[in-house]
Amino acid sequence: MALVEIENLSYWYPERDEPALDGINLELERGEFVLLTGPTGCGKTTLMRLINGLIPHFHGGRMMGTVKVGGVDTRRKRPDELAREASMVFQDPEDQLVTTTVEKEIAFGLENFGLPSKVIAKRVEEMLVGTGLSRLRRHFIPDLSSGEAQKVALASALALHPEILVLDEPTSQLDPLSSEELLTLVRRVHEETGTTVVMSEHRLERCYHYATRIIHMKKGRIIFDGTPVEAARWCGRNDEAFVPPVSRVFIKAGWEDIPLTVNQARALLHSYGYLERLRVSEERRERPWNHKEEIARAKGVYFIYPQGKEALRGVDLTINRDTHMAILGENGAGKSTLLRCLLGILKPGRGKVELLGEVPSPIRLPRLSSRLAFCPQNPGTFFVSSTVREELLRTLLLRGEKENEARKKAEDQLDSMGLMDLAERNPRDLSAGEREKVVVACALLSPLPDLVVMDEPTRGLDYHSKREIQGKLMSCGEKGCTFLIVTHDVEFAASLADRAAIMGDGKIIVEGNVDVVLGDSLFFSPQVNRLLGDGFPGVIREEDAVRILREAKNLCGR
Amino acid sequence: MLPVYREKNTLVHRLHPLTALLLSLTPAILALILENPLYLPLLCIGLLGLIGVSEVWDECRSFLRLGLIMAMFILLINPLVNRQGEHILVYGPHLPFWGNINVTLEALLYGLFAGLRVFVIVAACGFLSTTVSPDDLLDLLARFSLRSSLAMALAVRLYPGMVVEAERIKEVQLARGERLNEGKYWQRFKAHLPLWYSLFQSSLDRAANIAEAMSARGFGRGKRNVYKKKSFQPRDAIVALPMTIVLAGTIAASTAGLGSYSFFPSLALPWNMWSPFFLGLIAWGNLTVILLIWSWKRWHWLRSKI
Amino acid sequence: MRSLRYILLVLAGLSFILGARGISPFDNWSLNSLFLASSLLAFLFLQFEARGGGSREIAALGTLAAMGAAGRVLFAAIPGLQPATFVAILAGYVMGIETGFMVGALIALLSNFFLGQGPWTPWQMLAWGLSGASGGLLGKIFKEKILILPIVVLAFFWGYLFGWIMNFWFWLSFVRPLNFGTFISACVASAWFDSLHAIGNLFFAAFLSRPVAIMLMRFRKRFQCVYLAEEER
Incomplete structure (x- = not known):
């Protein structure tokens, strides 16, 4: 008997006419590691809620067909029993931790089941040690980093000793380093305990090859179900991009064998001797830009927070007109603080800041709104209107445009950004990708601003949304927009920026041409560079790698 | 982000929250029960001693400042609004609808007393806020x-x-x-x-x-266990005992009307035959606990025994 | 627990009556008032506890309280403006008397967790809690309609009432003699702050009642889990 049996299942959320799931048939066996892929809104989350009984017990709605967990229909089971069989980790740690300290958080679920205190104590200890959180046991939850907080969420789910661990894009709010830590932890749990894992994730390079089964969904249906190797081939045939970046390059170059990791890919290339035979001229993309005009500048900037943390320790950075500058670096390196200093929200303790020819301050900042666009990390802080259309209109009115003209411009922008279908929706109800698109649409309203500042624009976005936003930004870049992008996403930085800076410990460690900064490193480099880097140190973009691999393919007649 | 509480290694910080609550609220309750101005300064000194020996001076400073401001406010307002008392010190002007603003000795002294009372209570709350973690209070x-x-x-x-x-x-x-x-x-x-x-x-x-x-973690199932980390230790009993005695003694004596005092219409003599009892009780309670905390910090043997 | 609840209430009433007649064991209003407020609070908390409530209710309470307290940060640039009373009243209006009370009481407790607890805590909890409960009462009267004017009047009124309740505590505990004149003078002394509070509430209620009530109603609707099982084979 399979652990989870789903038969002919269709499901509608309350007050929705479109089904979220449409005729799903699925069996999950014990010990599997299932990776769910598919675009946002394809029903991944709904499927997971179904497995642990949140649907129908919490969300209500309309359901056809049956879901059996452990042989019993979920509708006949009590929701709490289901919670114990299939524990869930959600996207945002901020939205799932409910108590004040790490220990208490792990104990919360156990308390709900009325377990004896001795058992609780044992389980809490076990989880703290097993997940490496014991150092933080008495820490106040709001003081944790989001990576640590998500680990706590995972530990609290595991503390229930579930048969199935369900993870819904658990790393979408984390930086790359903490994501890798979390995914490694999930892998370890699967390996060492044999817990069945069902996970959806957009950061595929960490878990794709490890999964025992890939399920690809589209519009509420399962359209592919098989092993990772088969899945990669299937994606290749059907032109789907839900594979790790390195595999995507091989798919796009038209290869038959699709490797899943950098290591496999290199082995593949070596086995045919491609890497040695390829020597394409090393070109760098240098866009002509006017070095003269400074858009923003920080000179010897120091900043210390009232709590005593010295966040900036002598930062020098100049952003010239027409550059696309990407700032990378780990959490706490001072990236966000630098951004706030550049915008004038924080006043540097020492040093000078200039923005668009002025010394920025909270009073001057609103006056710059027609020349400066700021896209925050969390679009939730950006939206204040109840529809997308109003949001665009509001941006224009705040810039001081006339009502009639503003209306026309807003319509034009909705049209050109492909947002017409969403115009009357509340921006908060949109998917992460759509939300970011609205923010970008507001930022790029004409007349184009001189400077667009973006803080982590790709957090939680899938490949397609990322490409779409990247395309919009590129086309505006050509019209003379300057970009300053703070990001963790090396692939995104590589394809959009022409200059890059790496920050660490409150200082700019290195700054220069993006090919050099990102090409010549082990961990700050994109996957394609790790693949082809020794032959082509400057290759950091997907398109370049695809070109090279295509050449390689032709060269050897494969 | 919790600005007032910091983890420290003193006896007070190691107490069970219930004991710590008793310890810090006793001075506040005493200050409310005792109407005799003679005892308040002693309470005040005892409390400041407690704060000092528990190493929370820095954290308590904002409370002490607030207590002082409130005390000053009361000290200033009371004589102005209070028209009782027989010994008039200053004859004020006559206001329409209000009457004469006369400052009496009784009102002035009552203001001093009430100010001190506020100070003790606010300081006691400060002591509580800085020695018991909010988590334990929850x-x-x-x-x-x-x-x-x-x-x-x-x-x-x-x-x-x-x-x-x-x-x-x-x-x-x-x-x-x-x-x-x-x-x-x-x-x-x-x-x-x-x-x-x-x-x-x-x-x-x-x-x-x-x-x-x-819900995904089983909340709302019904019978729920509460996982408690802290348990009672001998040190709790040792601290709670003197506090209970002081509290019980004071309440018993006051209920019998032994500590009563009246400011109006004319000041009574604060010293009476029961004064040594109250003063002694308060001083004994405070000293015991202060000494205990002090030696706990310095004496490993005591630390390991309780 | 049930009996404890009523014992508390009886004790509170007894201490009040005996205190008022001057024959209580503590004919001492400083202490009596503290006892009165805490036992009343304890009674109301136990009442809430006994009523129960699932994860949605707890989550709503926790977030509304956190927001009511954190909202002050948003308005830091405008002196004297804080949305706590307004949040409590609106929460009561839409979500009911008990929720309103709890939101108000928790806002007070929460603010003091971060600013420091004091003897004022129980009274603030009571005052804000009652403002939330009064909003609940208003909501009961007007059912599902959102009528701005009554909310505005109530919010404005609570600006002063909140101050008077706090004055009442202060007066009972620290001002002697206890007579009408001294109480009035305490209120006169705080009139400026109370007016600021009342005007802030008035603005909040006048401009935000409708959008916030609509948001809360939408939220409450999400609470109601409608489950239509269809088994078609």
Whole structure:
């Protein structure tokens, strides 16, 4: 008997006419590691809620067909029993931790089941040690980093000793380093305990090859179900991009064998001797830009927070007109603080800041709104209107445009950004990708601003949304927009920026041409560079790698 | 982000929260029971001693300052509004609807007494806030009202994040051109309204997600266990005993009317045959505990025994 | 627990009556008032506890309280403006008397967790809690309609009432003799702050009642889990 049996299942959320799931048939066996892929809104989350009984017990709605967990229909089971069989980790740690300290958080679920205190104590200890959180046991939850907080969420789910661990894009709010830590932890749990894992994730390079089964969904249906190797081939045939970046390059170059990791890919290339035979001229993309005009500048900037943390320790950075500058670096390196200093929200303790020819301050900042666009990390802080259309209109009115003209411009922008279908929706109800698109649409309203500042624009976005936003930004870049992008996403930085800076410990460690900064490193480099880097140190973009691999393919007649 | 409480290695910080609550509220309750001005300074000194020996001077400073300000306020206001008392010190002007503003000796002294009382109470609350972690206080609340304590724990956990989010919303809207820091009260208020919408909506969205996460972890099942970490130790009994004696003694004596005192219409003599009893009781209780805390810090043997 | 609840209430009433007649064991209003407020609070908390409530209710309470307290940060640039009373009243209006009370009480407790607890805590909890409960009462009267004017009047009124309740505590505990004149003078002394509070509430209620009530109603609707099982084979 399979652990989870789903038969002919269709499901509608309350007050929705479109089904979220449409005729799903699925069996999950014990010990599997299932990776769910598919675009946002394809029903991944709904499927997971179904497995642990949140649907129908919490969300209500309309359901056809049956879901059996452990042989019993979920509708006949009590929701709490289901919670114990299939524990869930959600996207945002901020939205799932409910108590004040790490220990208490792990104990919360156990308390709900009325377990004896001795058992609780044992389980809490076990989880703290097993997940490496014991150092933080008495820490106040709001003081944790989001990576640590998500680990706590995972530990609290595991503390229930579930048969199935369900993870819904658990790393979408984390930086790359903490994501890798979390995914490694999930892998370890699967390996060492044999817990069945069902996970959806957009950061595929960490878990794709490890999964025992890939399920690809589209519009509420399962359209592919098989092993990772088969899945990669299937994606290749059907032109789907839900594979790790390195595999995507091989798919796009038209290869038959699709490797899943950098290591496999290199082995593949070596086995045919491609890497040695390829020597394409090393070109760098240098866009002509006017070095003269400074858009923003920080000179010897120091900043210390009232709590005593010295966040900036002598930062020098100049952003010239027409550059696309990407700032990378780990959490706490001072990236966000630098951004706030550049915008004038924080006043540097020492040093000078200039923005668009002025010394920025909270009073001057609103006056710059027609020349400066700021896209925050969390679009939730950006939206204040109840529809997308109003949001665009509001941006224009705040810039001081006339009502009639503003209306026309807003319509034009909705049209050109492909947002017409969403115009009357509340921006908060949109998917992460759509939300970011609205923010970008507001930022790029004409007349184009001189400077667009973006803080982590790709957090939680899938490949397609990322490409779409990247395309919009590129086309505006050509019209003379300057970009300053703070990001963790090396692939995104590589394809959009022409200059890059790496920050660490409150200082700019290195700054220069993006090919050099990102090409010549082990961990700050994109996957394609790790693949082809020794032959082509400057290759950091997907398109370049695809070109090279295509050449390689032709060269050897494969 | 919890500004007032810091983890420290003293006996007080190691106490069970219930004992710590008794320890810090005893001076406050005494200050409320005792109407005789003679005893308050002693209470005050005892409390300051407790604060000092528990190493929370720095954290308590804001409380002490607040207590002092409130005390000064009372000291100033009381003689002005209080028209009782027989010994008039200053004859004030006559106000319509109000009468004569005369400052009497009795009112002045009562002001001093009430000011001291406020100071002791605020300082005691400061002592409580700085020596018992909010988390432990929540655990106490959980004993008799689980749901509200859970809601409270959730609120405490969410608050710092929301403060940060409020700051972020302000920054982003400033950058979008909202003039938040300019203009008249009215204009500023209107400029702030959209921000409020944003914070409110994202909080409600968050509430929905948290409710889902709570259900996913089996909340609402019914019978729930509460996992307690702290247990009673001998040190709790040793601290609680003198406090209980002082409290019980004072309450018993006052109920019998032994400590009563009256400021009006004319000051009575504060010293009476019961004064040594009260003074001795308070001094004994405070000294015992202070000494205990002091030697706990310095004497390993004591530390390991209790 | 049930009996404890009523014992508390009886004790509170007894201490009040005996205190007023001057024959209580503590004919001492400083202590009596503290006892009165805490036992009343304890009674109301236990009442809430006994009523129960699932994860949605707890989550809503926690977030609304956190927001009511954190909202002050949003308005830091405008002196004297804080949305706590307004949040409590609106929460009561839409979500009911008990929720309103709890939101108000928790806002007070929460603010003091971060600013420091004091003897004022129980009274603030009571005052804000009652403002929320009164909002609940108003909501009961007007059912599902959102009528701005009554909310505005109530919010404005609570600006002063909140101050008077706090004055009442202060007066009972620290001002002697206890007579009408001294109480009035305490209120006169705080009139400026109370007016600021009342005007802030007035603005909040006038401009935000409708959008916030609509948001809360939408949220409450999400609470109601409608489950239509259809088994078609």
